[in-house]
Structures are given as C-alpha cells and as structure tokens.
Amino acid sequence: MSERIQRRRTRQVTDDASASELTSTHRAAKAVDYDAILDEIDSVLEADAEEYVRSFVQKGGQ
Amino acid sequence: MAIIGTETEYGILAPDEPAADPEVLSAAVVDSYPGPGTPSLAETHNRVLGNGARLYVDHGHPEYSTPETTNAADATAHDLAGDAIVLRAAAEASRRLGVRLKLFKNNTDGKGSSYGFHENYLLSRALEWESIVDALPTFLVTRVVFTGAGRVGLGTHGDSAEYQLSQRADFFERVSGLDTTANRGLVNTRDEPHARPSRWRRLHVIAGDANRSPYATWLKLATASLSLAALEAGFTPPGRLADPVAAFRTVSRDLSVRAALPLVGGGTASALNLQRRQRDACAAYLATAEFTGGDEIVREWSEMLDDLDRDPASTADRLDWTAKLGLLEAVRERQGLAWDAPRVAQLDLAWADLDASASPFSALERAGRLVGWIEPATVAEAVAGPPTDTRAFARGYLVANHPDAVVAATWDSVHVRDTRGLIHNLRMSEPHGHARGSIDVSATIDRLCADWDAATAGRGAASDYTARS
Numbered sequence: 001m002s003e004r005i006q007r008r009r010t011r012q013v014t015d016d017a018s019a020s021e022l023t024s025t026h027r028a029a030k031a032v033d034y035d036a037i038l039d040e041i042d043s044v045l046e047a048d049a050e051e052y053v054r055s056f057v058q059k060g061g062q
Numbered sequence: 063m064a065i066i067g068t069e070t071e072y073g074i075l076a077p078d079e080p081a082a083d084p085e086v087l088s089a090a091v092v093d094s095y096p097g098p099g100t101p102s103l104a105e106t107h108n109r110v111l112g113n114g115a116r117l118y119v120d121h122g123h124p125e126y127s128t129p130e131t132t133n134a135a136d137a138t139a140h141d142l143a144g145d146a147i148v149l150r151a152a153a154e155a156s157r158r159l160g161v162r163l164k165l166f167k168n169n170t171d172g173k174g175s176s177y178g179f180h181e182n183y184l185l186s187r188a189l190e191w192e193s194i195v196d197a198l199p200t201f202l203v204t205r206v207v208f209t210g211a212g213r214v215g216l217g218t219h220g221d222s223a224e225y226q227l228s229q230r231a232d233f234f235e236r237v238s239g240l241d242t243t244a245n246r247g248l249v250n251t252r253d254e255p256h257a258r259p260s261r262w263r264r265l266h267v268i269a270g271d272a273n274r275s276p277y278a279t280w281l282k283l284a285t286a287s288l289s290l291a292a293l294e295a296g297f298t299p300p301g302r303l304a305d306p307v308a309a310f311r312t313v314s315r316d317l318s319v320r321a322a323l324p325l326v327g328g329g330t331a332s333a334l335n336l337q338r339r340q341r342d343a344c345a346a347y348l349a350t351a352e353f354t355g356g357d358e359i360v361r362e363w364s365e366m367l368d369d370l371d372r373d374p375a376s377t378a379d380r381l382d383w384t385a386k387l388g389l390l391e392a393v394r395e396r397q398g399l400a401w402d403a404p405r406v407a408q409l410d411l412a413w414a415d416l417d418a419s420a421s422p423f424s425a426l427e428r429a430g431r432l433v434g435w436i437e438p439a440t441v442a443e444a445v446a447g448p449p450t451d452t453r454a455f456a457r458g459y460l461v462a463n464h465p466d467a468v469v470a471a472t473w474d475s476v477h478v479r480d481t482r483g484l485i486h487n488l489r490m491s492e493p494h495g496h497a498r499g500s501i502d503v504s505a506t507i508d509r510l511c512a513d514w515d516a517a518t519a520g521r522g523a524a525s526d527y528t529a530r531s
Binding site for chain 2: 032033034035036037038040041044045046049050052053055056057058059060061062
C-alpha cells in the first residue's frame, strides 16, 4: 500500500492542470477568492453566529 | 520499519438540542456505523472495524483510532478515513435519533475544555526513556510552526480573542507526566505497547493538534517518525529549550515565527532554527541508514521551514494555521470585524466541521487552494480495508470476513469461536507480523484457528504477553 501512495502523492493545484509544477512562490502569488469561498458556505452556516458559538460546549477530554 | 497510528477525539454537537448528553450522542455515533465491525455492546460502545481501526466513546466524544501503519502517508490516509467513517456514522445516528448532529476535528471548545489528537509511535525498548524526555519537548514545541491548526482565542477559556497557531498549547502545564485530562505533560509517560513489552515501547504523543490539512497531518507524522528513528540511532541535535511549557505558549502566539526562545545553558534560538537543527540531525541519520521515504520527508520539511522563514502566508496551500489566518484576515478586513466578532469565531469553529458543505477548509480544498496530498481513492481504500503490511491486516480481515466467529478483538489479539464452539485466542504480539500473505484467505475459520494454534504453539509468548481490553 505504501508504495502505491508514494507514487500517487504529488503536489497539484487541482483547479489548474497546467499549474501542477508551480513553485511555492507562484502558488502563493495566486490570490484566493475569499468571497467565493464564503458564498459557498454561508447558506449552510447558522444565521445566529453568536448563539451557535456559545452553544458549542464540550466535555473535557484527553 | 516504523509503526504509526493516530487517535482523534471529535467534538460533537446537536445544534438544535445543545443540552443533549454528549455521551448518548457519541454512543449513537459509534453504534450506528454501518460498515463491517464488531457489534457495539451496551455500556461499552467500543468497536473494532473491518479496516482494523477502533471506534469508541471516550469522555463524551466519539473517538477513532487508526490501525497500525508503517509510514506517514498510510497513517494520514487512515486518519482521513476516520473522518469519513465518523461522518457516515453521524449521518446514520442523526437519522435514528431524529436530531441534526455535527462533528468537529478540533481540540478545544474555547470554554476551558480540550480533547485530544494523539499520535502513537512504536519504539524499541532499548531506547533509554531519559533520552526521549531530553529530546522530545524541544521538537514538539517548535514543530507547532507547521502542525498548528490555528485558533481564535488565547487562554484555556479564550479570554482574549486573538489568533494563535495551536489549539492545544494553552492546555499543557508540565514537561512530562501521565495525566491526559488535566495537568497535561508535553511528554506523556504512558507505556502500554500493546505488543511484547520486553521489545517494544509505545510513545504516546498528546501535545499535537488535530489538522484538517492532509499535508499538515503528513508532515507532522513524517517528521516525528523520522526524528524518533534518528533518536533511536543516536542522532539528536544540539539545543534544548530552557522552559518548554512557556515556549509552547510563546511559539503558539508568535505569528511571525521569529520569537527568540531561551535555551538551556544560555542563549536563544527561534523555532525555525531548532527545527532546522532537528532536520539536519535527521539528514545525517539518513546518510547512515535506510528509512523509506526519508529523502522526501527532509525535502518537504526543508521547503516548509524556508517558506515559513520567508513568508508564513506562502504556506497557506499546505498548513491549517496559515490558511485559516488568511481567510479570517480577509473576512476581518472586508467586513471591518475585530478578532472578537462572533462571525470570526464561527468561521474558526466551522473550519473543523466535518460537513464539507459548512467548512471553509473544505471550500478551499474544493477550490484547489490546498495541495492534493492524499488521493481520495486512497482514503476510500483505507475506509474499506486495513493496511496490508501490519497485524491490522489480520484483525481487519477476521472482523470483516468472519463477523459471526469473532467474539472480541483488541490491538494484540482476536478471540475467535470455531464451528465446534471452542474459543481460540489468536495472539498478535508482533505489530509487524500477521500482514497480508501470512493468512490463507481461502481457508475456513476452523482451518485458520488450527493453523494459528500450530504456529504459536511452543513459543514463550504467553509469559511475555499482557492482555488488554
């Protein structure tokens, strides 16, 4: 199993096939469209952010 | 060859019934997983799955322990398989209970509670414990520059709403200790090898964050397993933190990753400098020994440290804390929000939400903004079946293919009832053993038991065997 994963593991920017060999400098230079990211999730996030965060109370763990 | 495994305690919430008992919700998640696994008994809610993993309830959280793997890439695939499995289980539990359920891969509720992400590394018993306690705190504290999952809030209760690198840093109070739920130590002294104790020690690392980024999980496991192999061979770099507990908080709060950390014997060094020293010790070790994938680990580690040195934001395609910080800074700027705005805290929490439609981490992943480090097909394989190169193969094979015969399963044995009603204890005290090829998968359960009994008869294993449930 390990060898197969080793072969498959590549650093790819998945939305742009031609960008698969970009250096980190190039990768960072491409700005993220945060508005699009937020639009995607906003419809499913709880409308009352404050109440939602307050309700997230966990038991202690290890 | 390394043996690596991870354990994740997931945060759990029924958003429409926030007062619901987390023990009940977690038990329902464990009981509801529809994949192959041992039955969930009332009161225990502890199952061994067909992929060799363990799914159970711990301190009011669903917890998933991966099967034993031999390298960081396989361990990461099985860590991600755990996310997929608990998400599927939660969907079934939600349907049964008639309430929405949400699961979170994070380590604190920001209200004083922390729950763990644990790493397990099998070490030779020959390695002196003192050398582990000597070397490990400096490594574990300084690796936060790439293992941090990012957190809005400083202090155990998030009293001050600022950003820090780590979810866990504020919950450690001493250098070493046995406790895991309070007064936690950077180096955990638990010694339960689940293997021949005269030969093996299991190092239980509790100071790490649970990462969403597969790359961050991989780099965390890869650098630790390589560093431990180097330590076993006597390769350890100079430089020890004078006060590791204080430095843990300092590194976690230092978004510039430049803080000068006091060293034993005087002088200071940055986290990046101390990580580079560790990297150099590992490179020196690799010049003398075989470690599968070692060159790749050193290469990625070096590039990461260089990128962090140049501009931490340049690692946002690989690391949780920089990717999350980029998102939150953009939101704060556009909407004119302070760090204590509920919207910011909500996005921090949503980052950890395993529901891909609700998590900004998942949205970034879909948009191709994170490196694709582990193939989805590889994760699907890890959900469906065990690693093939450890005893997890035998465990998973028996649980998945002979469910009616398996009476009980633990890490180091499977109890099997043959067709005459006799119970056989199929011991697996060697983690590297019982891999694919060691089992005749065409054999009947009676034949398997007879072969196993014959293979282990006459060995002195029993006297050196610690049964654990």
